[in-house]
Amino acid sequence: xxxxxxxxxxxxxxxxxxxxxxxxxxxxxxxxxxxxxxxxxxxxxxxxxxxxxxxxxxxxxxxxxxxxxxxxxxxxxxxxxxxxxxxxxxxxxxxxxxxxxxxxxxxxxxxxxxxxxxxxxxxxxxxxxxxxxxxxxxxxxxxxxxxxxxxxxxxxxxxxxxxxxxxxxxxxxxxxxxxxxxxxxxxxxxxxxx
Amino acid sequence: xxxxxxxxxxxxxxxxxxxxxxxxxxxxxxxxxxxxxxxxxxxxxxxxxxxxxxxxxxxxxxxxxxxxxxxxxxxxxxxxxxxxxxxxxxxxxxxxxxxxxxxxxxxxxxxxxxxxxxxxxxxxxxxxxxxxxxxxxxxxxxxxxxxxxxxxxxxxxxxxxxxxxxxxxxxxxxxxxxxxxxxxxxxxxxxxxxxxxxxxxxxxxxxxxxxxxxxxxxxxxxxxxxxxxxxxxxxxxxxxxxxxxxxxxxxxxxxxxxxxxxxxxxxxxxxxxxxxxxxxxxxxxxxxxxxxxxxxxxxxxxxxxxxxxxxxxxxxxxxxxxxxxxxxxxxxxxxxxxxxxxxxxxxxxxxxxxxxxxxxxxxxxxxxxxxxxxxxxxxxxxxxxxxxxxxxxxxxxxxxxxxxxxxxxxxxxxxxxxxxxxxxxxxxxxxxxxxxxxxxxxxxxxxxxxxxxxxxxxxxxxxxxxxxxxxxxxxxxxxxxxxxxxxxxxxxxxxxxxxxxxxxxxxxxxxxxxxxxxxxxxxxxxxxxxxxxxxxxxxxxxxxxxxxxxxxxxxxxxxxxxxxxxxxxxxxxxxxxxxxxxxxxxxxxxxxxxxxxxxxxxxxxxxxxxxxxxxxxxxxxxxxxxxxxxxxxxxxxxxxxxxxxxxxxxxxxxxxxxxxxxxxxxxxxxxxxxxxxxxxxxxxxxxxxxxxxxxxxxxxxxxxxxxxxxxxxxxxxxxxxxxxxxxxxxxxxxxxxxxxxxxxxxxxxxxxxxxxxxxxxxxxxxxxxxxxxxxxxxxxxxxxxxxxxxxxxxxxxxxx
Numbered sequence: 001x002x003x004x005x006x007x008x009x010x011x012x013x014x015x016x017x018x019x020x021x022x023x024x025x026x027x028x029x030x031x032x033x034x035x036x037x038x039x040x041x042x043x044x045x046x047x048x049x050x051x052x053x054x055x056x057x058x059x060x061x062x063x064x065x066x067x068x069x070x071x072x073x074x075x076x077x078x079x080x081x082x083x084x085x086x087x088x089x090x091x092x093x094x095x096x097x098x099x100x101x102x103x104x105x106x107x108x109x110x111x112x113x114x115x116x117x118x119x120x121x122x123x124x125x126x127x128x129x130x131x132x133x134x135x136x137x138x139x140x141x142x143x144x145x146x147x148x149x150x151x152x153x154x155x156x157x158x159x160x161x162x163x164x165x166x167x168x169x170x171x172x173x174x175x176x177x178x179x180x181x182x183x184x185x186x187x188x189x190x191x192x193x194x
Numbered sequence: 195x196x197x198x199x200x201x202x203x204x205x206x207x208x209x210x211x212x213x214x215x216x217x218x219x220x221x222x223x224x225x226x227x228x229x230x231x232x233x234x235x236x237x238x239x240x241x242x243x244x245x246x247x248x249x250x251x252x253x254x255x256x257x258x259x260x261x262x263x264x265x266x267x268x269x270x271x272x273x274x275x276x277x278x279x280x281x282x283x284x285x286x287x288x289x290x291x292x293x294x295x296x297x298x299x300x301x302x303x304x305x306x307x308x309x310x311x312x313x314x315x316x317x318x319x320x321x322x323x324x325x326x327x328x329x330x331x332x333x334x335x336x337x338x339x340x341x342x343x344x345x346x347x348x349x350x351x352x353x354x355x356x357x358x359x360x361x362x363x364x365x366x367x368x369x370x371x372x373x374x375x376x377x378x379x380x381x382x383x384x385x386x387x388x389x390x391x392x393x394x395x396x397x398x399x400x401x402x403x404x405x406x407x408x409x410x411x412x413x414x415x416x417x418x419x420x421x422x423x424x425x426x427x428x429x430x431x432x433x434x435x436x437x438x439x440x441x442x443x444x445x446x447x448x449x450x451x452x453x454x455x456x457x458x459x460x461x462x463x464x465x466x467x468x469x470x471x472x473x474x475x476x477x478x479x480x481x482x483x484x485x486x487x488x489x490x491x492x493x494x495x496x497x498x499x500x501x502x503x504x505x506x507x508x509x510x511x512x513x514x515x516x517x518x519x520x521x522x523x524x525x526x527x528x529x530x531x532x533x534x535x536x537x538x539x540x541x542x543x544x545x546x547x548x549x550x551x552x553x554x555x556x557x558x559x560x561x562x563x564x565x566x567x568x569x570x571x572x573x574x575x576x577x578x579x580x581x582x583x584x585x586x587x588x589x590x591x592x593x594x595x596x597x598x599x600x601x602x603x604x605x606x607x608x609x610x611x612x613x614x615x616x617x618x619x620x621x622x623x624x625x626x627x628x629x630x631x632x633x634x635x636x637x638x639x640x641x642x643x644x645x646x647x648x649x650x651x652x653x654x655x656x657x658x659x660x661x662x663x664x665x666x667x668x669x670x671x672x673x674x675x676x677x678x679x680x681x682x683x684x685x686x687x688x689x690x691x692x693x694x695x696x697x698x699x700x701x702x703x704x705x706x707x708x709x710x711x712x713x714x715x716x717x718x719x720x721x722x723x724x725x726x727x728x729x730x731x732x733x734x735x736x737x738x739x740x741x742x743x744x745x746x747x748x749x750x751x752x753x754x755x756x757x758x759x760x761x762x763x764x765x766x767x768x769x770x771x772x773x774x775x776x777x778x779x780x781x782x783x784x785x786x787x788x789x790x791x792x793x794x795x796x797x798x799x800x801x802x803x804x805x806x807x808x809x810x811x812x813x814x815x816x817x818x819x820x821x822x823x824x825x826x827x828x829x830x831x832x833x834x835x836x837x838x839x840x841x842x843x844x845x846x847x848x849x850x851x852x853x854x855x856x857x858x859x860x861x862x863x864x865x866x867x868x869x870x871x872x873x874x875x876x877x878x879x880x881x882x883x884x885x886x887x888x889x890x891x892x893x894x895x896x897x898x899x900x901x902x903x904x905x906x907x908x909x910x911x912x913x914x915x916x917x918x919x920x921x922x923x924x925x926x927x928x929x930x931x932x933x934x935x936x937x938x939x940x941x942x943x944x945x946x947x948x949x950x951x952x953x954x955x956x957x958x959x960x961x962x963x964x965x966x967x968x969x970x971x972x973x974x975x976x977x978x979x980x981x982x983x984x985x986x987x988x989x990x991x992x993x994x
Binding site: 026 | 306343372538
């Protein structure tokens, strides 16, 4: 059990080009390729790959999932965690500098902002995949990840992730609206042992 | 002995980590450690006593996260009061003779500031101020602001500390493995800003171990003129049997830190994972090491949120284009609050290679204080260049300097007593390098001696305010040679004497010299070369003047600043004699034929071609005809393709951007030639209150502008009342509202309701990721638009 919150930085995960096209809802044309390549060039070393995580035990009673110091009433989370031996909670983020570029180009060149958004989403998803892959290599049996606001899981659960994992240490913060800054950040549960 | 006196001649030892100790005593993940001041005072006091007994001179109160975002005012007061009592207990019961001090510990708010996050700068100042006022009330010796990973938040905390106490302040930042803060600042940029604002010491803490932080410490030591602080973690975290441990042992830690003390670190301690044992090892290991003297590095430096720019080596180019004097289009943009025009001026100058952007918003038609601050903040969201705040209004200068993220250039002060009285206190408070004009109550002296004497007077007065020579750059005033053929020589000699005799940097607004003469570029660039040769450090200039850039790059090459002539060879590529490589001249690869080059450029999204094709067309065609016969048909081709699914959103946007370039050329032509513009009507657009997402809104805006609408963009997170006020003031027939998040839909409902009530003539169109047709109906909006093009179509139907 990884029972204290831990922050780890990862090497650059492989780029999933198709996912970038999908997030940008565009086809694979010459013009698009050139734009994506030039966005990556501009990003340079401006992306970091950090994950804060902790492993927790829980019990389930009548669709209420109880952890040691908080509980969630959610049928879909109870269903997701049913049969698991423990759960990993994590926050993954690729940092704030890509947000600066998105802000800049959304004012000056929206096509570029759109592609940067897509790249950012792909990068943070790939980071989460890399994190899970490493856990699997360490012998963890994992289910696909499950985030607050999926199903009937309340978005307010974001507060528990932040209270426990303190991802502020790697620069991730929670806004009043319960969305995160930097924007390219993910919170999720991963059921272990199912 | 007070802390400042002790710091002057001694190595100061701070404490180590507290988190690890509290966890060992049962602090749970997610529990607020600050509450332990009250519930586990014995544990806190023991830890702090152990630190003093291990040789710490300074113990920080257990108040890292003590702020009004986490605690009520009364609980906050109680926590800070007891935290200080605990630290005092430890101090009074310690068994060493070393001088001991108690620091009020201030950590980050846990929120990111605008523009990346949603916390307003003044709100951040207020949060820190509340904590600091309480700390000062119960009595501490100094304030330690630590683990800041954002330069803007560091500034907010430092400003709050300066405004609410006279105590010494230490600021340490959390640098990442890439050697920068999370939001991009280099160590050099942080030193510029923090020293400019007058910290007692600065440095790095947390995030990495002593070995990984070493390169950052070396950078800090090389440039800092105040004592440098080093407070690393006990190495990098590792997970062992489910627990987090750090990989550097106490003796290794002590050796690494001592090695840097020998290199000049003057304040040392530990952060995460360190314990009293680490501090004991450190104070033992460094015993007898002589403190390295802190010297003034005498650097004239300014900074942005990301990088520092230093004066005195290669000449610095300050872009002059964001100044409404004599520029109709910019003046209009300032009046219309057309921020994107101004941002393009900024980014365009950066692409031409300037190092600093001068920003002037002084026209009588606008509230300069608000507009200047807004332009400065907006520019900082698109460029990492430092800015020169250029204004004659003290209140506008103060507000812009306050909100500026970094250490700004301040343009300007002069030798008049009144000017110095107004400007110097601002330089002292917010930091900055000030441009000082060598003129005074008696005007501009026409002798070299006269100008140098004014410079001396300015230096002497600045000193009274605690501002040193390095933060003053003198402008010896370029005057028209057509009026006085001796004038340039006086200006040049004054530069040279100020540099030699006073050791100060200089700057010139070069182009004044050619006033009244034809072919001004030739005179300007030659005068620029002469001034550089006289020792000029910076020029306020037009970076679109090729002659000036030619002088600049060739001067650098000839003066040995440009190894292997690399910059020169790179720069010449963009000069007009050079063969242009870049976007290809359009040779149609596809079998499609286009009725004109402009149409093809718009359809394919080639901005450069769109620009030149439009300029060419304007020689023979009326602006309105270009719009109606070229741009709109081309946009329609792309729009239809998008609706059919053969063109995708990025393609649509690239075309829209190309046509925007074309429109901008036309707009400029229209303004310069006084032709009446084709205005399809006013469209007010905003992202609703609480929502900070605006990509969607910006896309809609771009397309609307393409189709000739006069778009008033209120930005994001806009209050319903502001939207209504604008609709009423402009009598706009239509307003577009955007929301991305479910949590902000109520703000949209409120805005629609208010507009329906108070401005019944105005149609409302709504859109955004979470919006549906049903919801739009429910809140009473006139129209739900699924995308940007649908919004355009609806606007066209409304305006008909």
